[in-house]
Amino acid sequence: MFSSVRIRLTLWYTAAMAVILIFLASVTYFVIRQNIRARGDAQAVELANTFLSTVNAEMGESTKPDSLDYGVAAAISEHRFRDVVFAVFDPQGSLIGMSEWFPEDRRHSEWKRDALVAPLRGVLGASVPFQSVHFAGRNYRVYVREFSFSQQAATLVVLQSLFHQNEFLETLADTFGVVIPMTLLIAGLGGYFLARNSLSPVVAMSEQARSIGADNLDARLSVSNPDDELGHLAQSFNGLLDRLSASFDRQKRFVADASHELRTPVAILCGETEVALAKQDRTQAEYREALRILADESKRLKRIVEDLFTLARADAGQYPLSYSDFYLDELAAECAKNMRTLAAAKQITLICEPSGEALIRADEALVRRLMLNLLDNAIKYTQAGGAVSLCVKNRDGMYELGVTDSGPGIPADLHSKIFERFFRVDKARSRKEQDGGGGAGLGLSIGAWIAGAHQGQLELTRSTSEGSTFTATLPQHPPPG
Numbered sequence: 001m002f003s004s005v006r007i008r009l010t011l012w013y014t015a016a017m018a019v020i021l022i023f024l025a026s027v028t029y030f031v032i033r034q035n036i037r038a039r040g041d042a043q044a045v046e047l048a049n050t051f052l053s054t055v056n057a058e059m060g061e062s063t064k065p066d067s068l069d070y071g072v073a074a075a076i077s078e079h080r081f082r083d084v085v086f087a088v089f090d091p092q093g094s095l096i097g098m099s100e101w102f103p104e105d106r107r108h109s110e111w112k113r114d115a116l117v118a119p120l121r122g123v124l125g126a127s128v129p130f131q132s133v134h135f136a137g138r139n140y141r142v143y144v145r146e147f148s149f150s151q152q153a154a155t156l157v158v159l160q161s162l163f164h165q166n167e168f169l170e171t172l173a174d175t176f177g178v179v180i181p182m183t184l185l186i187a188g189l190g191g192y193f194l195a196r197n198s199l200s201p202v203v204a205m206s207e208q209a210r211s212i213g214a215d216n217l218d219a220r221l222s223v224s225n226p227d228d229e230l231g232h233l234a235q236s237f238n239g240l241l242d243r244l245s246a247s248f249d250r251q252k253r254f255v256a257d258a259s260h261e262l263r264t265p266v267a268i269l270c271g272e273t274e275v276a277l278a279k280q281d282r283t284q285a286e287y288r289e290a291l292r293i294l295a296d297e298s299k300r301l302k303r304i305v306e307d308l309f310t311l312a313r314a315d316a317g318q319y320p321l322s323y324s325d326f327y328l329d330e331l332a333a334e335c336a337k338n339m340r341t342l343a344a345a346k347q348i349t350l351i352c353e354p355s356g357e358a359l360i361r362a363d364e365a366l367v368r369r370l371m372l373n374l375l376d377n378a379i380k381y382t383q384a385g386g387a388v389s390l391c392v393k394n395r396d397g398m399y400e401l402g403v404t405d406s407g408p409g410i411p412a413d414l415h416s417k418i419f420e421r422f423f424r425v426d427k428a429r430s431r432k433e434q435d436g437g438g439g440a441g442l443g444l445s446i447g448a449w450i451a452g453a454h455q456g457q458l459e460l461t462r463s464t465s466e467g468s469t470f471t472a473t474l475p476q477h478p479p480p481g
């Protein structure tokens with residue numbers, strides 16, 4: 001139950017509200033209580049003043065020993081209040097006079113007035129004028145005041161019942177006791193509905209997200225309000241789905257293209273083998289021709305499988321580069337030498353332009369593959385009698401490896417596409433021109449990956465009807481990190 005965010009939010013909200021309300025109620029209660037007590041004390045002082053004024057007035061100038069008794073008796077008969085008792089004691093603690101007890105609370109009415117004498121005498125001589133006393137199960141406030149009229153000293157004790165004050169405070173506490181739980185209940189319910197309403201888009205989103213799978217990757221979450229946080233979440237999720245879907249599509253296309261490319265050589269292999277075996281007696285020349293076709297197609301198949309394997313490992317990030325120091329100019333000369341026979345067979349002149357020493361730290365096998373791919377393409381797509389050149393230049397700490405041919409060039413609108421996997425400008429031409437079973441449109445993608453893996457890049461820097469130049473830029477040292 002507590003795993004629901006709605007319930008947890010509501011509980012936290014209600015608990016926080018409860019703490020605040022209880023704190024506020026407690027502060028209010030104690031402030032009011034202090035205030036009432038202070039007003040009661042001020043009232044006791046007032047009462048004492050008027051009582052003593054009456055005593056003084058009734059005594060007049062008389063210094064007779066019983067004049068104080070007379071004044072007190074007169075004041076007592078004039079001051080009769082509910083819940084207040086006036087008692088006057090002489091310095092020895094004997095009671096001179098005491099008013100009647102008219103309790104507001106009927107539960108106290110059975111008390112005898114005389115029963116109050118002893119507790120009142122007990123507060124005489126206290127160091128503070130106000131005291132709270134408790135007797136017979138009730139709370140009282142007493143005010144003690146010494147006075148002396150006509151050289152006759154005595155002590156006045158004003159006793160006030162706290163019945164009214166306590167009754168008011170009890171009502172206040174009872175009110176808080178009802179209002180606080182009710183407020184919490186209403187706030188809790190309100191909080192729950194608020195949380196439920198606010199989170200309902202999340203519930204809807206999670207249901208929609210659950211229904212999205214490989215079969216319907218094009219489905220998207222509905223975005224009710226694109227400007228709020230949940231709208232942002234839905235948009236981010238939809239963005240993730242866009243990327244996933246694009247990568248899924250690429251993967252599907254890759255698999256489809258790969259199987260398509262593999263199907264042709266495999267079909268040729270099967271067909272040629274069946275034809276060769278179908279006839280009993282074949283001449284040696286016929287068998288040799290059949291085997292040559294099989295060897296060509298096997299070579300082509302091998303190359304495609306190797307290229308696919310390289311790209312699959314590169315995609316999975318499982319192609320660690322093995323760095324070593326070597327001279328790029330020497331490697332270029334070596335590659336040109338290796339390709340010269342192929343170029344000569346097509347009557348193409350292959351030139352490796354001389355350059356200065358070009359020491360580089362890179363993966364030699366991969367850089368060699370990049371060069372061979374570019375040279376292979378240049379020779380493949382150049383007509384007989386044309387020329388291909390290879391050069392290495394040092395530019396601002398980077399090496400530029402350029403392969404230029406005098407081939408037909410590549411249409412401008414396809415410049416960015418030729419680096420895509422399996423892309424070929426003219427599939428028929430590409431296949432026909434190949435030597436020993438040719439590329440499947442993977443050579444430039446692998447070249448671009450090799451340059452990128454070295455933090456460099458491969459670009460088509462020139463392409464006209466007179467020819468093309470592919471330039472690979474490679475840093476001299478692997479960048480740190």
Ligand code: ADP
Nearest residue numbers: 377378381418424425430439440441442443444
């Ligand atoms: P392929 O193995 O088919 O050559 P690549 O990825 O190496 O595949 O090249 C992709 C396509 O780019 C080729 O099919 C070809 O149409 C075009 N291309 C590549 N290099 C050249 C070039 N030097 N001159 C003209 N077209 C080229």
